[in-house]
Amino acid sequence: MPAFLSLLTAMFLTCLSLSAQGERLRIVTDAWAPYAYQQDGQGKGIDYEVATRVFERLGVDIEWQFLPWKRCLAMLDQGEADGVLDIFRTPEREAKLLFPDEPLSDTQFVLFQATSRPHVANSLADLAGLTIGTSAGYNYGDAFMQASDFIREAAASQEANFGKLVRSRVDLVITDRRVGQFTLESMGLQDQVSALPLVIDRQPQYLAVRRGAGMDQLALRFAIELRRFKHEPAYTELTTRYATASSANKTVEQHESSAL
Template structure:
């Protein structure tokens, strides 16, 4: 049999196996991070979640969603307990085990937040000397100078709300978070009157949907990216963005500081 025919048969067989795998719901995990994805009275909502769900529905893919603390999301992907992860930064290290849909879901700006009662002037990295910065456990910060700096210490928290709770209690001096996401969490927890944001952007990055590499999802990743690009050109996507533009109507959803999200 010619080599071309053998390669064609192998490709078709692999495609059939992939489709068989997709006969089960696609298991996607993420961490609650409004306005990108969060739970509202038992219903999942959010800019990235609703965009991804719309695209996957158009592709005819049934999805089983689960919200977990971020480190558990990464572990679920590593152990094969999840097929995909929503709202993840793309890095060379992650690309070794994950297949990223090439079209990003959102763009984020990481900034520093401070308590009004305990301000810390910040213009350059040296201003952070000796401070304690609240970070999200397992998160990747793309600015290398910030990520590797030894000027300050990092204090991880189980979720975003806990980070801001520690900030107003002076258990950390500053918190790094996405500008839009941080303001949504503050509005939800009722802490927006006590916290402000430094204007300087530490780094900009993009959030993606990633699927398990070498699991037969390459075609799905390509189709997802193409359909997401089409969706972004539609009025429905503009309306979705407008709905999550500001946290003015964010619901109050206070969590005890020592309680991880049960998602």
């Protein structure tokens, strides 16, 4: 049988397998606005909506759960979840999870400063002696995490970090650029806090699924459909909408995050 027909057959059998089970796939994630979050009990976010549309096209029914990050990872380890949204790809995670070849989005970790207390930061060396607000359990790249000449002070949420920044309890805050801007808009602090140009780290985010029967084909089909969707006007419309959504000053239900 030609290779292409073999692939189509495998995809078809995967669909039949999922349908025959009569069960939804359970996908877990934590709140990471504007990529994924809840508003009025409804799932929102760039990556959440993209993943939802891709699964709909694949005919796969999904049960979404928003939980603290450590709980998400524990559910995967215990077999209580079938996949996780917005996870970084590491060799350790690849031993347990299947990652589609196509990422959902890319993060860009930058530093935010209070406009009343500006800082010059062209490299990590310029952070010497400062206290940097972080989110508990998050990884900002080896260089930042292993540096010893500045203090990393963790908070339970993005909002808590920015609150400490404007009250001069930390010197700078590190987070993804989009997440920071979205959070500042929701808190009404966009005129009091600004991002510095230095990029500390970049990481692609994926939807990963547990290893198991038929899941490798699901990951393959997800990557193919995601890549196709990214070239459609509907994808551009979605990402543009979230790029300007923060200006509407929406109230975001942001759960406590623990790690990415």
